[in-house]
Amino acid sequence: MKTVTLTNDFHRTETRVRLKPSKWGEGEITWQQEARARKALCGVDGCTCAGHAGVRGGLYVVEPDTWNWDDGTPQTFVVYAPQGGTA
């Protein structure tokens, strides 16, 4: 299993997440991990500094990858490096 560091350059925070293998990108995280990362990186009610997982800047981007078809909420998120970097 691979662990990567997600960062938020607005709040100057970072958090590490453990990835599961995925079809594309560096790996995937569950919606629970996404929520935990968002709380660690931003955690401010109503703050719009960041996208998924509270990531802003840094090497990795987090996007929904699979959804719960019952309520439309993301189930897993893929973590990828848009610039192709790995760390």
Ligand SMILES: [Zn+2]
């Ligand atoms: Zn914020």
